[in-house]
Amino acid sequence: MKTVSEFHSLNASTALVSVWYRGRRLDLPEGANLAAALLAVGITSFRETPVSGAPRGPYCMMGACFDCLVTIEGVTRQACMLEVSAGLRISSLADPQGGQDAL
Amino acid sequence: MHCDLIIIGAGPAGMAAAATAAQIGLTVVVLDEQPRPGGQIYRDVDRVAPLRGDILGRDFTEGTALTAGLDHPNIHHIAGAVVWSVEEAVSVHYTRAGQSHRVTGKRILLATGALERPMPLPGWTLPGVMTVGAGQIMLKQSGLVSARAVLVGAGPLLYLLAVQMLRAGAPPLALVETQTKGDALRAIRHVLGALHGWRDLRNGLAMLYELWRGGVPRYLAATDIAIEGAAHAEALRFVSGGKAHRIAAGSVFLHHGVVPNTQAARTIGIAHRWDAGQACFAPELDVWGQTAVKTVFIAGDGARIGGAKVARVAGALAALQIAQQLGRITAPQRDQKARSLVRRLQAERAIRPFLDAAYPPMAQALSPQDNTIVCRCEEVTAGDIRRSAQLGCLGPNQAKAFCRAGMGPCQGRYCGLTVSAVLAQENMRSMGETGYFRIRSPIKPVTLAELASAEDTQGHE
Numbered sequence: 076m077k078t079v080s081e082f083h084s085l086n087a088s089t090a091l092v093s094v095w096y097r098g099r100r101l102d103l104p105e106g107a108n109l110a111a112a113l114l115a116v117g118i119t120s121f122r123e124t125p126v127s128g129a130p131r132g133p134y135c136m137m138g139a140c141f142d143c144l145v146t147i148e149g150v151t152r153q154a155c156m157l158e159v160s161a162g163l164r165i166s167s168l169a170d171p172q173g174g175q176d177a178l
Numbered sequence: 179m180h181c182d183l184i185i186i187g188a189g190p191a192g193m194a195a196a197a198t199a200a201q202i203g204l205t206v207v208v209l210d211e212q213p214r215p216g217g218q219i220y221r222d223v224d225r226v227a228p229l230r231g232d233i234l235g236r237d238f239t240e241g242t243a244l245t246a247g248l249d250h251p252n253i254h255h256i257a258g259a260v261v262w263s264v265e266e267a268v269s270v271h272y273t274r275a276g277q278s279h280r281v282t283g284k285r286i287l288l289a290t291g292a293l294e295r296p297m298p299l300p301g302w303t304l305p306g307v308m309t310v311g312a313g314q315i316m317l318k319q320s321g322l323v324s325a326r327a328v329l330v331g332a333g334p335l336l337y338l339l340a341v342q343m344l345r346a347g348a349p350p351l352a353l354v355e356t357q358t359k360g361d362a363l364r365a366i367r368h369v370l371g372a373l374h375g376w377r378d379l380r381n382g383l384a385m386l387y388e389l390w391r392g393g394v395p396r397y398l399a400a401t402d403i404a405i406e407g408a409a410h411a412e413a414l415r416f417v418s419g420g421k422a423h424r425i426a427a428g429s430v431f432l433h434h435g436v437v438p439n440t441q442a443a444r445t446i447g448i449a450h451r452w453d454a455g456q457a458c459f460a461p462e463l464d465v466w467g468q469t470a471v472k473t474v475f476i477a478g479d480g481a482r483i484g485g486a487k488v489a490r491v492a493g494a495l496a497a498l499q500i501a502q503q504l505g506r507i508t509a510p511q512r513d514q515k516a517r518s519l520v521r522r523l524q525a526e527r528a529i530r531p532f533l534d535a536a537y538p539p540m541a542q543a544l545s546p547q548d549n550t551i552v553c554r555c556e557e558v559t560a561g562d563i564r565r566s567a568q569l570g571c572l573g574p575n576q577a578k579a580f581c582r583a584g585m586g587p588c589q590g591r592y593c594g595l596t597v598s599a600v601l602a603q604e605n606m607r608s609m610g611e612t613g614y615f616r617i618r619s620p621i622k623p624v625t626l627a628e629l630a631s632a633e634d635t636q637g638h639e
Contacts, residue, residue: 081306081428085230085321085346111320119305119410126557130409132305134554134592136312137218138211138622139293139439141587142303142554150625156260158213 080117092161097170103159110136110143110155121145121154122168146171181205181254183500184270184283186261186442189217190244190486191478192289195493196255197247202501205252207281209259209272215245217291218311219486222319233345234318235338237381237486244490262620264288266446268473271632273624278632285473285500288443289493292436292479295458295539296596297331298546301405302432303554310433314339323348324429328414330403331434332357332537337385339431344392352395352425354416356434356540359399365536375529397423403542405430434540437595438480444617446471452610455531456483457539458595459614466499467492475500487526491519544599552600553593555586560600567604574598574615587623590615 091102096118103112110133113121120130121143133143136155143154146166154165166172183199185192188210196206208215216223220241231239248255256274263271269282294309301307308316310329316322323343327350329336340350372379389396397418406413406424413426437458440450448469450459460482467475477496478489495516502512546552548561558581563571566580574590574597577583583597584590590597594615602612 081324081326082316082322083325083348085233085317085323108320111316111322114316115320115322121305124557129303129557130305131303131554134303134308134312135294136308136315139588139591140554144587151623156211 080115081119082115084115092159094159094161094163094165096165097167105159105161107159108136108155109145109157109159109163109165110153112159113154125168144168179207179254179279179281181207181281181283182504183207183285183287183497184209184268184281185287185289186210186264186270187217187289187291187478187480188212188215188248188255188257189219189289189291189478189489190241191291191480191489191493191496192217192287193244193247193493194490195287195289195477195497196253197244197250198494198497199501200250200252202497202506203252204497204501204504204506206254207283208248208253208255209261209270209281210255210257211260213257215248215255215257216241218315220244221315226318230321230346233342235342238318241486260622261442262622262624264442264446264474264619264621266471266473273622273628276628276631278624278628280632284504285475287467287493287496287500288474288476288480289478289489290439290442290480291489292483293439293591294433295435295437296552296592296594297432297434297540297543298550298552298560298593298596299330299403299405299432299543300547300550301407301411303551303557304405304407304411305409306407306411306428307405307430307432310335310339310431311436313429313431314342317342317346324350324431326351326426326428327431328352328354328425328427328429329431329433330354330356330400330414330416331432331540333433333435334382334385334533334537335433335436337382337389340394341385341388344388344394349392349394350431351427352397353389354397354400354403354414354418354425356400356403356542357398357537361536361538365532368532368535372529372532374525375527378529401542403540434543435537436479436483438483439591440480440614441589441591441617441621443469443474443476443480444614445619445621446474448474448476450614452608453482455534458483459609465495467496468499484527484530488523491523491526495519495523544596545603546596546600552596553583553586555588555593556582556584558583558593560596563597563600564604567601571601572605572607573613574601575613577601578615584615589617589621
């Protein structure tokens with residue numbers, strides 16, 4: 076997994092909370108836009124397409140393109156429409172339980 | 179819940195309409211998907227303006243005047259409300275925090291804004307490729323700026339994001355612009371009209387000067403654009419000035435204009451017509467923004483692309499007409515209040531024909547090569563759509579059956595115009611004849627659990 080972010084942050088340091096992403100712990104800014112927060116820590120591919128398995132990441136950042144889909148508590152959600160909260164468990168569409176064993 | 183006016187969208191049109199209606203005495207419910215008001219143009223403005231208003235500029239920070247207008251006892255702003263169904267007689271269903279709700283009213287105002295025009299280019303589905311709007315949302319809301327970005331396409335939004343990135347200390351590697359000399363010549367005849375919008379012209383020139391002074395390279399009349407990369411965007415290839423170029427980049431931001439977001443309006447059978455000047459479908463409205471479905475109004479970029487300042491005036495005008503129809507003001511009162519608004523509307527619209535002509539959609543993206551993906555969700559290529567046409571497919575709704583274009587979760591938002599355009603070209607028919615996808619509710623996904631949790635209207639009151 077790519078871990079060097081293409082983005083750098085203009086923010087003064089903000090409070091971080093722990094979330095689980097595909098079984099690994101990430102510390103993300105509390106209340107931040109989830110898609111942006113994942114991009115900021117170098118996660119660029121959020122899912123693989125059902126047709127060809129191609130990697131996809133956020134495209135529109137406004138809830139219209141559905142390319143940033145992730146699974147949260149068994150439900151498919153748009154990462155760009157969510158905020159980071161402590162303990163969030165994020166997994167992939169293909170493996171909705173993925174990483175939960177690690178908890 | 180019941181109210182006089184249900185407004186969908188808390189961008190400039192929705193916020194201005196809410197404030198105008200509330201001041202006249204109407205009860206208003208504003209439903210908006212985002213956690214905080216502003217729409218995309220003023221995204222999260224109350225929180226962000228003090229943090230980086232200097233980078234984003236006054237055109238952004240002045241949005242706080244509109245969000246302040248929502249603070250009125252007659253306005254109930256429901257944030258995080260995802261509207262999935264609109265019914266003309268007269269109710270709206272939405273989900274919020276895992277529960278479905280229904281609100282009823284006397285009128286509905288759709289203020290759902292614009293979507294970025296689909297820009298299918300080779301490699302546009304790779305992670306790292308986003309819309310210019312998305313790049314700007316990252317900067318506005320999250321304070322994130324790409325370190326190695328190329329901006330590709332045409333239009334003032336390209337310049338605005340580039341200037342904001344420059345001010346943030348991370349100028350883009352290059353602007354790769356697609357407008358041609360011919361476009362500039364065609365735009366010249368609109369210059370006189372645009373002079374009425376001289377402030378916009380001046381702002382545009384100031385942005386170009388800032389980019390030039392900042393040393394941001396601009397490549398013009400670019401063609402043969404392709405994004406390279408395996409699992410992520412790695413470089414942009416294009417031809418400009420008769421030479422092939424390759425720029426290594428980590429982010430590619432695409433933009434060639436915005437188009438009305440017509441999803442909600444289409445579910446209730448509101449007629450749309452092809453607007454050749456803006457190269458998009460737009461709903462048919464009267465001067466107040468009222469549709470042929472008399473309970474439903476549309477204002478802002480969802481009605482016709484005009485930008486934030488046009489949107490706020492159009493929102494206020496719609497609210498006046500709604501107030502008059504509900505008997506809260508008389509027609510002369512309405513007209514008296516509307517007079518200065520109409521003058522402002524004309525002034526704010528003055529620049530638009532010039533912009534539409536100077537920065538038209540990129541030809542390559544309107545007629546993509548056969549192997550370019552058009553429908554991102556179902557990974558349908560332009561070639562697939564052309565083959566469907568050769569098999570007798572005339573319109574986009576048939577295309578769904580032929581090749582699944584538009585059948586994915588985005589419901590055609592980022593392929594619809596391209597599917598129609600490719601079919602129109604292939605069948606040698608007009609866009610009007612070819613038409614657009616039929617859109618049905620739910621316009622946003624809703625889970626069975628959310629449906630099962632639906633609160634009855636009475637239960638909520």
